[in-house]
Amino acid sequence: MTLSTTPRGTGSAPADGRWSPALRWLLLVLAGNMLIDALEVSVALVALPAIGADLGLAVSQLHWVVSGFAIGFGGLLLFGGRVVTLLGRRPVYLAALLVFCVASVVGALADSAALLVATRFVKGFCAALTAPTGIAIIASTFPEGPARGRALSVYSLFGASGFSAGLLLSGALTEVSWRWTFAAPAPVALLLFVAGLRLIPRDRPGPGKPHGCDAAGALSLTGAMLSLVYAIGSGPGAGWDHPRTVGAFALAALLAAVFVRVELTAGQPLLRLELFAHGALVRSALGAGALNGSYLGLLLVSTLHLQQRAGWSPLQTGLAFLPAAAPLALTALRSGRIVARFSPAPLIAAGALAAPLGYLLYPRDGSAAVHYATDVLPTMLLVGAAFVLAFTAFHIQATGAVPDGRQQAAGGLYQSAVQLGAALMTALCAALYPVGIDAALWLITAVGLFGLAVALVGFVPRKGAPSGAPASPDERKPHVE
Known part of the structure; x- marks a missing residue:
């Protein structure tokens, strides 16, 4: 299936790479949806103590508010891509926006943990439908060259900014009620749906449509x-x-x-297992899953620690996390060029080293007084540096490790690993936290060190490769528009 490059209502970009007004509005809809998808994780993290107190959830159960979304996103991402291929980008994208809006309202009104987690899972599936489809619509609608490159950069910027925005939004709204943190995205999703009715381009049948959804x-x-x-x-x-x-x-x-x-x-499987033969792709998936999972595990542990034991407010907690989240948003427009200059492998290794160093600095004594400048800020700064260095490099290494025509499948595998790493680590950290904050933090540090070990494997020369040859194709400098 393909999309017309000049769909009704969107126009086309001039040869000099400028966007028409219709294309600007289309990009605003797609990027706005990416922002609320990214926001969904961080708004839940800061609100966890308030949710637990209101719904009577033990610490070991609170993780479901985060992991439910991550499983819906990561577990169904490959399936979502197949659904989009079968049913079309426009109808699936619009339907997912509308369902996301309804699920946000239902989640805000939920009076039981089961209903709240169910809405989180549904919203994760909606994100699995819209996040990759937004990139596909940009690739098919914006002409190749500067116009498309800038559109993808803006799309990535909104996604990177969503996590930071969620921390601030949740911190402020949870002061009133945690329910507002889940209700807030609903009107935004509804507005994007209404605008999308006019702006999302219509599908045009294309060859190669699969016969089933697996x-x-x-x-x-x-x-x-x-x-x-x-x-x-x-x-x-x-x-x-x-x-x-x-x-x-x-x-x-x-x-x-x-x-x-x-x-x-299966004749047309969701995941072709031969992708696992590409070492750089596997290392990217494992490394990014370890980095994202350990990071969210840290934020879960730190949220509980700062609010329940240190007595911080939700707003203070959200602000405390910004040094870890904001740097990625601030450098998003330049991240591709940074990777093109230095190549992925060294940046990934540097980021994989910074993260566990930050985890080691977080205080292990949960009963001691917390001094932000010395106890929390160094950890957040190092984790923020890890994401600036490694996260874009992980994605470029993953998609650049496979032959042409397999990048979409590689991207799906990579993104699934990122989300499933988050689901597992938040569950494990919630299970260990009642034992002691130190136990949870040692697990987080161990996972960070695992990510470092995976990154260092990329520097081991391939068997039979001549002296000085790159360890794998991921060490080639990628082309970035």
Whole structure:
């Protein structure tokens, strides 16, 4: 399926790369949606203590507010791409915006944890439908060259800014009620839906449409993730040897095996397992999953620590996290050029070193007084530096490691790993936090060090490669528009 490059109402960009007014409005709709998708994670983090107090959730259960969204996003991202291919970009994009709006309202009114988590999962699936589709619409609507390059940069800027905006929004609104943090995106999504009715280009049939959606693969992968996260959350309360916990782990393993079997035998699988033969792609997925997961695990632990033990307000907590989130937004427009100049592998290694150094500096004594300048700020600055250095480099390394025509599949695998790493780490940190803040922080540090080890593998010369040859294709400098 393809999109017309001159859809009704959008016009085209002049040869000098300028955007027409219609293209500016289209980009505003797509980037605005990317912003609220990114915002969804951070608004939940700062509000966790208030949600737990209001709904009577134990710390080991609070993670579902974050991991529910991450599983809906990461577990169904590949399936979402198939749905878009089958049904069309415009109708799926618009429907996802409308469902996102409704789920935001229902989540804000939820009086039970189950309903709140269900809405978070639904919103994650909506993000799985719209985030990659927005990039595809830009690629098909904006002419190749400066116009498209700047459009993708603005789209990335809004996504990077969404996390920072969510911290501020949640910090301010949770002071009134955590429910406002989940209601706030609803009118924005509705406005984007109304504008999208006019601006999102209509689909035009194209060749190569798949014959099925591989629902079995989607259900088994998502079910495996849900079962694994449930088992991790069940352990602290029921006991790690309780039949419910053991049974959930066993079900997760069974469903994972089913997923592999389905993907090996399906005519058009969601995930082609031969992608795992590309070492740079696998390292990018593992490294980015470790970085994103350890980061969100840190923010979960720090949120509980600062609000429940140190007595900080939600607004103070959100502001405290900004030095970790804001640098990526501030450098988003230049990140591609930075990677093109230095190549991905050295930047990834530097970022993978900065993150665990930051984790090591966070105070381990949860009962001691917290001094922001010496206890929290150094950690946040180092983590912010890690994301500036590594996150764009991870994505470029992942998509540049595969042959032409496989970049979309590689991007889907990479983004799924990023989200699933977040789901697992938030669940693990919530399970360990009641044992002691130090236990959770040592896990976060260990995962950060794992990411560093994965990054360093990229410098090991390939067997049989001549002396001085790059370890893998990811060390080639990419072209960035």
